[in-house]
Amino acid sequence: MPVRTHTRSTTPASDRVEVRLPWWAVVLPALAFAALLLLIVGPGEARAATGDPALGRLLAHIMDLLSP
Numbered sequence: 001m002p003v004r005t006h007t008r009s010t011t012p013a014s015d016r017v018e019v020r021l022p023w024w025a026v027v028l029p030a031l032a033f034a035a036l037l038l039l040i041v042g043p044g045e046a047r048a049a050t051g052d053p054a055l056g057r058l059l060a061h062i063m064d065l066l067s068p
Contacts, residue, residue, distance in 0.1 A: 038063060
């Protein structure tokens with residue numbers, strides 16, 4: 001029984017490499033980095049010195065949720 005052989009294609013290989021990532025492959029490491037950064041900084045120092053007070057409340061709420 002004859003076996004088919006694989007032949008090489010005659011089209012030239014492109015020099016460009018295309019990589020497509022799903023959305024969570026970018027978002028999850030960014031969230032993990034932000035959470036670890038907040039844990040390193042500590043809850044007292046995570047508040048913004050100037051700007052919107054809502055950001056400080058949000059960071060304090062996140063730290064309260066993450067603390068045991």
